[in-house]
Amino acid sequence: MALYNFKKIMVVPTSKEFIDITLSKTQRKTPTVVHKHYQIHRIRHFYMRKVKFTQQNYHDRLSQILTDFPKLDDIHPFYADLMNVLYDKDHYKLALGQINIAKNLIDNVSKDYVRLMKYGDSLYRCKQLKRAALGRMCTIMKRQKQSLEYLEQVRQHLSRLPTIDPNTRTLLLCGYPNVGKSSFINKVTRADVEVQPYAFTTKSLFVGHMDYKYLRWQVVDTPGILDHPLEERNTIEMQAITALAHLRSAVLYVMDVSEQCGQTLEQQLELFNNIRPLFANKPLLIVANKCDVKKISELTEEDQKIFADLTAEGISVIETSTLTEEGVMTVKTEACDKLLAHRVDGKMKGKKVHDVLNRLHLAVPAKRDEKARPPFIPEGARIGRKTMEVDVPKRKTERDLEVEMGDDYILDLQKYWDLMNQDEKYDVIPEIWEGHNIADYIDPDIMKEELKVKDEEMQEIRQLAKQIREKRKLKIVCSKDKDVHGPRLPRTVKKVERKTLEKEMGDLGLDMTGKDDSHYAVNARRSRSVGVAKKRKREASVIPTSRTRSQSASRPPRDQSGVRDPKMAKQAKKLMKNQQKDMNRQGKKGEADRHVFDLKPKHLFSGKRKSGTNDHR
Amino acid sequence: MFPQNEHIELHRKRHGQRLDHQERKRKKESREAHERSHKARKMIGLKAKLYHKQRHSEKIQMKKTLKMHEQRKTKQKNDDKTPEGAVPAYLLDREGQSRAKILSNMIKQKRKEKAGKWEVPLPKVRAQGETEVLKVIRTGKRQKKAWKRMVTKVCFVGDNFTRKPPKYERFIRPMGLRFKKAHVTHPELKATFCLPILGVKKNPSSPLYTTLGVITKGTVVEVNVSELGLVTQGGKVIWGKYAQVTNNPENDGCINAVLLV
Numbered sequence: 001m002a003l004y005n006f007k008k009i010m011v012v013p014t015s016k017e018f019i020d021i022t023l024s025k026t027q028r029k030t031p032t033v034v035h036k037h038y039q040i041h042r043i044r045h046f047y048m049r050k051v052k053f054t055q056q057n058y059h060d061r062l063s064q065i066l067t068d069f070p071k072l073d074d075i076h077p078f079y080a081d082l083m084n085v086l087y088d089k090d091h092y093k094l095a096l097g098q099i100n101i102a103k104n105l106i107d108n109v110s111k112d113y114v115r116l117m118k119y120g121d122s123l124y125r126c127k128q129l130k131r132a133a134l135g136r137m138c139t140i141m142k143r144q145k146q147s148l149e150y151l152e153q154v155r156q157h158l159s160r161l162p163t164i165d166p167n168t169r170t171l172l173l174c175g176y177p178n179v180g181k182s183s184f185i186n187k188v189t190r191a192d193v194e195v196q197p198y199a200f201t202t203k204s205l206f207v208g209h210m211d212y213k214y215l216r217w218q219v220v221d222t223p224g225i226l227d228h229p230l231e232e233r234n235t236i237e238m239q240a241i242t243a244l245a246h247l248r249s250a251v252l253y254v255m256d257v258s259e260q261c262g263q264t265l266e267q268q269l270e271l272f273n274n275i276r277p278l279f280a281n282k283p284l285l286i287v288a289n290k291c292d293v294k295k296i297s298e299l300t301e302e303d304q305k306i307f308a309d310l311t312a313e314g315i316s317v318i319e320t321s322t323l324t325e326e327g328v329m330t331v332k333t334e335a336c337d338k339l340l341a342h343r344v345d346g347k348m349k350g351k352k353v354h355d356v357l358n359r360l361h362l363a364v365p366a367k368r369d370e371k372a373r374p375p376f377i378p379e380g381a382r383i384g385r386k387t388m389e390v391d392v393p394k395r396k397t398e399r400d401l402e403v404e405m406g407d408d409y410i411l412d413l414q415k416y417w418d419l420m421n422q423d424e425k426y427d428v429i430p431e432i433w434e435g436h437n438i439a440d441y442i443d444p445d446i447m448k449e450e451l452k453v454k455d456e457e458m459q460e461i462r463q464l465a466k467q468i469r470e471k472r473k474l475k476i477v478c479s480k481d482k483d484v485h486g487p488r489l490p491r492t493v494k495k496v497e498r499k500t501l502e503k504e505m506g507d508l509g510l511d512m513t514g515k516d517d518s519h520y521a522v523n524a525r526r527s528r529s530v531g532v533a534k535k536r537k538r539e540a541s542v543i544p545t546s547r548t549r550s551q552s553a554s555r556p557p558r559d560q561s562g563v564r565d566p567k568m569a570k571q572a573k574k575l576m577k578n579q580q581k582d583m584n585r586q587g588k589k590g591e592a593d594r595h596v597f598d599l600k601p602k603h604l605f606s607g608k609r610k611s612g613t614n615d616h617r
Numbered sequence: 618m619f620p621q622n623e624h625i626e627l628h629r630k631r632h633g634q635r636l637d638h639q640e641r642k643r644k645k646e647s648r649e650a651h652e653r654s655h656k657a658r659k660m661i662g663l664k665a666k667l668y669h670k671q672r673h674s675e676k677i678q679m680k681k682t683l684k685m686h687e688q689r690k691t692k693q694k695n696d697d698k699t700p701e702g703a704v705p706a707y708l709l710d711r712e713g714q715s716r717a718k719i720l721s722n723m724i725k726q727k728r729k730e731k732a733g734k735w736e737v738p739l740p741k742v743r744a745q746g747e748t749e750v751l752k753v754i755r756t757g758k759r760q761k762k763a764w765k766r767m768v769t770k771v772c773f774v775g776d777n778f779t780r781k782p783p784k785y786e787r788f789i790r791p792m793g794l795r796f797k798k799a800h801v802t803h804p805e806l807k808a809t810f811c812l813p814i815l816g817v818k819k820n821p822s823s824p825l826y827t828t829l830g831v832i833t834k835g836t837v838v839e840v841n842v843s844e845l846g847l848v849t850q851g852g853k854v855i856w857g858k859y860a861q862v863t864n865n866p867e868n869d870g871c872i873n874a875v876l877l878v
Binding site for chain 1: 619620622623627630642656661662663664752769791793794865867868869870871
């Protein structure tokens with residue numbers, strides 16, 4: 001059984017559109033150029049392809065229509081009946097049948113003409129045959145104009161039908177027009193059904209959903225039913241009858257006690273008795289609506305007797321008013337309970353329930369001894385439960401204060417602030433101080449920070465940090481003041497004299513005596529022994545020619561390590577350049593650059609050059 | 618969850634339309650003429666041809682209706698007022714057709730019937746040469762023998778037709794080109810029926826084609842008209858009548874004929 005989705009049926013085009021689309025598709029998607037001097041089999045193939053392509057398109061589209069539209073035998077009888085009422089089963093089946101016939105005819109036409117084209121001995125003959133074939137197919141489609149229009153209308157209406165699940169818990173509202181069914185569904189669910197004072201405002205079924213006992217319930221609103229025999233009923237009423245007949249639901253028969261709908265209570269009772277057979281096997285409830293205008297107790301004796309009779313038969317009658325909302329909840333709970341009980345009964349009587357019941361076992365712990373072991377409820381939970389249950393306000397809320405003081409009331413939230421120093425509650429807090437936005441500096445952990453500051457050690461560290469910061473700033477200022485001609489070099493380029501180092505550190509408070517065997521002193525002596533002139537005075541801005549001065553002598557730069565003489569150095573350099581030639585030619589960044597350039601991106605070189613775009617893409 | 622039934626109309630009823638709805642609508646309608654002309658100017662290719670053709674027929678209709686409206690306002694010459702047989706003053710002297718002419722016409726027709734010349738809708742048709750109708754099929758071990766011929770036009774073979782043994786058949790009539798039905802139009806009723814062919818009466822190009830049953834334009838075929846329910850004076854049912862083929866069946870894939878009454 002195919003699953004149908006009424007909302008996802010493809011649009012059915014009109015016959016003219018259908019023909020236009022298919023023919024233009026054939027023209028675009030098949031090759032267009034053929035000449036007289038081509039070989040005859042090539043000409044034949046060219047035209048046969050066109051015929052077959054057109055046939056394929058028609059076939060596909062028509063098959064899709066045929067599968068999308070639901071078969072009345074495959075869907076739930078409720079929907080089958082509803083569609084019969086709305087669209088006339090015969091007409092519907094005929095329309096789909098015509099489409100099917102058209103599909104077969106088109107297939108036959110294509111077969112015939114392809115067979116004929118095999119005997120085509122000239123371009124003219126093949127072309128005429130193709131023309132005849134396509135023309136024939138399009139004429140067949142032209143004849144389907146009526147069917148296609150009808151199917152499009154059916155599709156539009158079908159997609160807007162309410163999705164009613166026939167198997168789930170449903171409450172069905174029925175009664176005369178204007179008694180208050182739509183108002184009821186508006187009150188109980190979120191459905192927004194139109195409510196107007198004229199009869200037959202609701203012209204089709206509406207569905208709304210509500211929750212009760214953690215379950216989802218459907219409420220179905222029907223158009224009103226008038227009291228005449230089944231044959232004379234019109235389409236609108238037949239929808240209501242279909243819903244009553246097929247949906248397994250609880251029926252809520254709504255009556256208008258105040259007779260504002262235009263029917264007397266006797267007439268309403270007449271209708272009730274007439275459609276009684278449809279209520280067989282369904283839990284029934286009578287809703288006496290519009291009781292804000294007239295209560296049952298205010299009615300005459302005979303009318304009250306009607307209701308008494310109904311109650312005597314076992315059908316519950318509940319007074320409601322959808323205007324004042326009294327009784328609506330009672331109706332809802334009672335109808336739902338009845339339906340649930342009915343459904344459970346049904347399930348219990350069925351066969352499937354035994355499979356489940358046999359596996360269920362409720363275990364009750366057996367008593368071990370006579371000691372009483374009541375449930376333990378902790379104190380907090382007990383208090384909480386008590387506060388939830390008892391309806392006593394625990395504290396005076398601001399609202400209560402406002403109500404008390406009336407016009408004098410001013411909202412004063414600062415009295416609830418919890419500060420260490422309670423006097424500061426009403427202090428004014430500035431927003432901007434010394435050019436800074438105070439809100440930027442609020443730190444939730446500020447209390448912890450304050451406590452930390454009180455610690456002595458931290459105080460010393462802070463003092464030191466402050467000094468360091470000051471000294472650093474001074475140094476920066478001094479260095480900026482220096483008038484350097486040329487680029488500013490980083491400090492690591494220059495060599496630092498031992499004397500300056502020891503002096504600076506001594507100034508800062510470090511003990512620099514007896515540092516002859518420290519690392520920096522040893523290195524300084526070692527670098528001196530390499531063999532470069534000792535006491536050449538250099539200016540601060542000249543870069544030392546060899547970096548070995550500031551680095552350890554045991555690490556020569558890579559382009560000089562292992563190189564004995566200038567000749568070898570030159571050769572090494574030449575080798576290096578040779579190896580780089582290839583990479584440079586290809587524009588690579590280095591050895592590791594393996595990027596592959598996309599010189600002919602597909603999107604710029606593919607696709608048809610349609611008319612008007614021959615000089616650009 | 619999903620909107621139900623006539624939700625669009627309901628929304629319009631409840632909330633009305635956009636505040637500038639009428640203005641937008643009016644402006645859009647007035648822009649239509651500009652957009653249509655822009656489209657007509659910028660379109661190219663096959664789409665443009667089709668569009669221009671359609672637009673042309675629309676314009677013709679518009680012009681016709683305008684003309685009709687104009688006609689109501691002006692007075693027209695009424696042609697019905699002149700009686701039948703009325704003759705202008707300068708022709709009053711001549712006499713009408715005399716009896717002699719009628720008699721001689723009758724004699725001429727009898728002579729034509731005797732000669733076997735029928736009155737057909739297409740009196741003259743282009744003659745089809747042998748090279749056109751029959752294609753040479755080469756056979757033999759070395760494909761040298763060329764005595765077989767294949768018919769390239771549509772043909773009709775009777776119900777009781779059986780091929781000669783393939784080794785000896787000189788004319789091959791392929792099954793794909795054999796047709797049994799023709800679309801016959803009654804010239805007075807202007808209605809077309811699909812009638813089975815009974816046989817080929819005469820092919821104007823050559824008697825050879827008649828015997829082979831080749832159907833080309835102008836061929837007279839006999840069709841089974843029992844469907845139409847024609848009856849003779851004597852009360853007998855007519856079930857065979859002649860019809861002349863009016864199209865080229867090999868190009869159209871079907872035989873269209875006109876009934877000879």
